[in-house]
Amino acid sequence: MSPQLISIYALAAMFVVATILPINMGVLAFVGAFLVGTLVAGQTTSAIIAGFPGGLFLTLVGITFLFAIAQNNGTIDWLVRLAVRGVRGRIVAIPWIMFGISAVLTSVGAVSPGAVAIIAPIALGFALKYSINPLLMGLMVVHGAQAGGFSPISIYGGITNRVVAKAGLPLNEIVTFLASFGVNLAVAVLLFFALGGRRLLQARADVLAGQATANAATAAQPPAPRAPAVARAAGNLALAIPPIAVTVPQAGPQVYGDAESEALTEERMLSDRRDDPLASDNVSAKPAEGPHWYRVLTLGGLILLAVLTLAFNLDIGFVAITIGLGLSLIAPNLQKRAMGQVSWPEIMLITGVSTYVVVLEKMGTISFVGDSVAGLASPMLAALLLCFIGAVVSAFASSTAVLGSLIPLAVPFLQSGTGVSPIGFIAAMAVASTIVDVSPFSTNGALVLANAQGVDREAFFRKLMAYGALVTVVAPIVVWALFVVL
Numbered sequence: 001m002s003p004q005l006i007s008i009y010a011l012a013a014m015f016v017v018a019t020i021l022p023i024n025m026g027v028l029a030f031v032g033a034f035l036v037g038t039l040v041a042g043q044t045t046s047a048i049i050a051g052f053p054g055g056l057f058l059t060l061v062g063i064t065f066l067f068a069i070a071q072n073n074g075t076i077d078w079l080v081r082l083a084v085r086g087v088r089g090r091i092v093a094i095p096w097i098m099f100g101i102s103a104v105l106t107s108v109g110a111v112s113p114g115a116v117a118i119i120a121p122i123a124l125g126f127a128l129k130y131s132i133n134p135l136l137m138g139l140m141v142v143h144g145a146q147a148g149g150f151s152p153i154s155i156y157g158g159i160t161n162r163v164v165a166k167a168g169l170p171l172n173e174i175v176t177f178l179a180s181f182g183v184n185l186a187v188a189v190l191l192f193f194a195l196g197g198r199r200l201l202q203a204r205a206d207v208l209a210g211q212a213t214a215n216a217a218t219a220a221q222p223p224a225p226r227a228p229a230v231a232r233a234a235g236n237l238a239l240a241i242p243p244i245a246v247t248v249p250q251a252g253p254q255v256y257g258d259a260e261s262e263a264l265t266e267e268r269m270l271s272d273r274r275d276d277p278l279a280s281d282n283v284s285a286k287p288a289e290g291p292h293w294y295r296v297l298t299l300g301g302l303i304l305l306a307v308l309t310l311a312f313n314l315d316i317g318f319v320a321i322t323i324g325l326g327l328s329l330i331a332p333n334l335q336k337r338a339m340g341q342v343s344w345p346e347i348m349l350i351t352g353v354s355t356y357v358v359v360l361e362k363m364g365t366i367s368f369v370g371d372s373v374a375g376l377a378s379p380m381l382a383a384l385l386l387c388f389i390g391a392v393v394s395a396f397a398s399s400t401a402v403l404g405s406l407i408p409l410a411v412p413f414l415q416s417g418t419g420v421s422p423i424g425f426i427a428a429m430a431v432a433s434t435i436v437d438v439s440p441f442s443t444n445g446a447l448v449l450a451n452a453q454g455v456d457r458e459a460f461f462r463k464l465m466a467y468g469a470l471v472t473v474v475a476p477i478v479v480w481a482l483f484v485v486l
Contacts, residue, residue, distance in 0.1 A: 002368075003040045003041055003363055003365075004363065004364060004365040004368040004369075006036065006040050007036050007040065007041070007359070007360050007363060007365045008365060008369075010032050010035075010036050011032070011356065011360075014028040014029060014032055014356075022458070024345055024348055024349055024352075025349050025352065025353060026345075026347075026348035026349035026350065026351060026352030026353060027348065027352065028352070029349075029352035029353045029355060029356040030352045030355060030356075032356050032359075033048050033051070033352075033355045033356040033358075033359045034048060036356075036359060036363075037359045037362075037363075040363070041359065041362065041363035043359065043362060043363070047362065048355070048358075048359060051354075051355050051358030051359060051362070052351060052354075052355050052358075053350075053351055053354040053355065053358075055315070055317065056350065056351060056354060056443055056446075057317075057347060057351050058315070058317030058318065058321070059113065059117065059315075059316055059317040059320075059443070059447075060317075060342075060343070060346070060347045060350065060446060060447070060450055061317065061321070061342055061347065062316065062317040062318065062319070062320030062321040062324065063117045063121070063316065063317070063320050063447065063450070063451075064341070064342045064343050064347075064450045064451065065320065065321060065324045065338055065339060065341075065342050066301070066302075066305070066320040066321070066323055066324040066327075067121035067451060068337075068338040068339075068341035068342065069298065069324055069327050069328065069335045069338045070121070070298050070301075070302065071121075071125070071341075071453070072334065072335060072337065072338060072341075073294055073295060073298055073331070073334060073335065074295055075295045075298040075299055075302075076121065076122065076125040077125070077129065078295050078299075079122060079125070079299070083097075083126070091130055091132065091200050092197070092200040092201050094123075094126050094130075094132065094137075095123075095132065095136060095137055095140045095192060095197065095200075096140070096192075098119055098122075098123040098126075098137060098140050098141050098144065099140045099141070099143065099144035099147070099188055100144065101119055101144070102115050102116065102119050102140075102141050102142075102144030102145040102147075102148070103144040103145065103147045103148035103181070104148060105118070105119070105145070105148070105310065106144075106145045106146075106147075106148040106149045106151075106154055106155075106156075107148030107149075107151040107153070107154055111155050111309075111316075112145045112146065112149050112155070112156070112399075112434075112437065112443075112444060113316075113443040113444055113447065114309050114310065114316050115145045115310075116141055116142055116145050116443075116444045116447050116448070117316055117320075117447050118302070118305065118306050118309075119141050119144075119145075120138060120141045120142075120447050120448050120451045121451040123137045123138065123140070123141050124137055124138060124448070124451050124452055124453050125453065127453070127454075128453040128454040132196070132200065133195045133196045134452050134453070134454070134455055134460065135195055135460070135463055135464065135467070136191060136192065136195035136196060136197065138448035138449075138451075138452065138464075139188075139191050139195075139438055139448070139467070140188055140191070140192070141448065142437060142438045142444045142445065142448060143184040143185075143187055143188045143191070143435070143438070144184070144188070145437075145444065146180060146184050146434050146435055146437060146444075147180060147181045147184035147185055147188075148180075148181065149180055149434055150173075150176045150177045150179075150180040150181075150430055150434075151177050152173045152174075152177065156180075156399070156403070156430070156434060157173065157176065157177060159403060160176065160403050160407070160426065160430055161173060163403060163407050163408065164407060164422075164426055167407060167408055167411045168411075168415075169407075169411065169414055169415070169422045169426070170422050170423060171422070171423065171426060172423045175423055175427055176423075176426060176427045176430050179427035179428075179430065179431055179479070179482075179483060180427075180430055180431050180434065180435075183431050183435065183475075183478075183479065183482075184431075184435060187435070187471075294330070294331060294334075297327070297330070298327055301323040301324075301326070301327055302323075304319075304323060305319055305320055305323055324338070343449070343450035343451075343457075345457070346440075346446060346449045346450045346457075346461075347446075347450070349440070349441070349446075350440075350441060350443075350446040353396055353441045354396070354441075357393075357396050366393060369389055379419065379420045380419070380420065380484065380485070382410070383410065383420050383425055383428070383480060383484050384476065384477070384480045384484075386406055386410055386429065387428055387429055387432040387433075387476035387479060387480050388432075388476045389406060390402050390403075390406050390429055390432050390433035390476070391432045391433060391435075391436045391471075391472045391475060391476045392436075392472055393406075393433075394432075394433040394434065394436050394437065394442070395436040395437075395439040395441060395442055395468060395472050396439070396441045396442065399433050399434045399437060399442075402433045403429065403430065403433055406429065406433070407426065407429060410425060410429070420484060421483075421484065424483040424484050425483070425484055427479070427483045428476075428479040428480050428482070428483040428484050431475065431479045431483075432475055432476045432479050432480075435471060435475050436468060436471050436472050436475065438464070438467060438468050438471055439464075439465070439468030439469075439471075439472070440461055440464045440465050440468060441465075441468070442468075445464055445468060448464065449461055449464055
């Protein structure tokens with residue numbers, strides 16, 4: 001058996017184990033990268049470690065750290081109130097506003113993960129506040145970012161245009177852009193009605209806010225046994241907040257012991273509360289909300305994050321951590337628990353899988369699969385399989401890398417006059433390789449998962465993974481039929 005096939009079987013085994021057992025797939029992927037890389041591919045541990053996605057790690061840590069600060073001091077809730085007031089309580093408009101803002105950001109040159117990193121925490125804050133399905137809100141942000149991703153001045157559009165021009169293939173930039181926008185918009189419409197959007201048509205902010213408050217209060221109580229019929233009825237509701245196992249931001253004493261020392265006044269308060277038998281076990285169930293001027297300052301930090309990353313192309317991870325440090329220095333006791341709210345399990349999962357994918361790339365597995373498909377006798381079938389490969393690989397790795405590596409593989413049969421339209425194939429490949437970024441193993445999906453609030457993270461991960469798998473299977477067939485066959 002070839003090393004490439006062994007690496008593919010190992011990846012499939014990871015999925016099976018992570019699905020059946022409650023084991024973080026990131027742990028499996030790190031071990032897989034070590035074993036497959038050293039025993040099968042003959043790589044050194046230094047080479048494997050070099051494949052660790054440091055930039056992605058820094059992005060996830062920086063963004064979740066900064067928005068944990070914004071959540072703790074009340075800035076996110078404040079923005080939610082302002083936005084709802086702006087749409088005059090029409091909650092139904094909020095998911096589409098998130099979709100539109102994300103699309104505009106990427107269409108004018110923002111990197112898709114950068115736009116999602118900025119919009120997703122705010123959108124998911126809306127979802128928690130007004131009982132909107134968080135899966136709907138997260139997916140609207142990602143699909144919005146992908147909808148604008150192939151404008152002629154965007155990152156994806158620029159990379160694709162350069163690759164196609166270098167390969168000597170004809171290209172219609174507007175067709176590629178409209179194809180991406182149209183498919184993502186159509187998917188967003190389907191998601192809106194499938195994930196509870198119809199309930200929002202007549203909903204008002206005051207009603208949903210009260211409902212969300214009631215849900216939060218219920219979630220804070222120990223779950224009572226439910227009859228099967230009641231459980232089924234509750235599951236049929238279009239609400240994303242499950243009745244049990246709801247996660248909440250970290251509260252109470254620091255979980256890191258002396259890693260971050262408590263302020264002297266807080267230590268005395270905690271000591272007094274521990275000695276009081278009538279005191280609640282949850283010493284600080286909700287962090288104190290910051291003063292108005294501090295919320296304004298935090299909002300300024302978020303705007304500065306957008307300006308520095310979108311206009312000046314600075315690294316979003318470094319910028320987010322820098323702004324978060326500045327806010328923490330101004331109010332250290334108020335923000336001291338933000339680091340405990342960074343989504344470490346999700347970060348472990350994403351970085352582990354990404355490291356394994358780099359091992360696959362270095363040992364030639366990706367090229368092996370691509371070359372095998374490109375050599376098929378049927379150009380139409382080869383085009384379909386390349387779309388599938390682009391979707392599957394992009395669900396775990398960089399979409400830009402997929403576009404840059406798979407499009408050149410299609411050059412021979414696109415230039416041979418076999419009936420495959422180069423313009424249609426490029427559009428299909430572009431959509432298939434980016435629409436799967438909803439996967440929780442991609443940067444965009446990871447950001448949605450990391451910023452989901454008030455939900456059972458494991459259940460949310462499984463829903464996001466199931467949707468990502470569905471898109472990975474269905475999207476290549478649909479875009480192939482639309483842009484290649486027709």
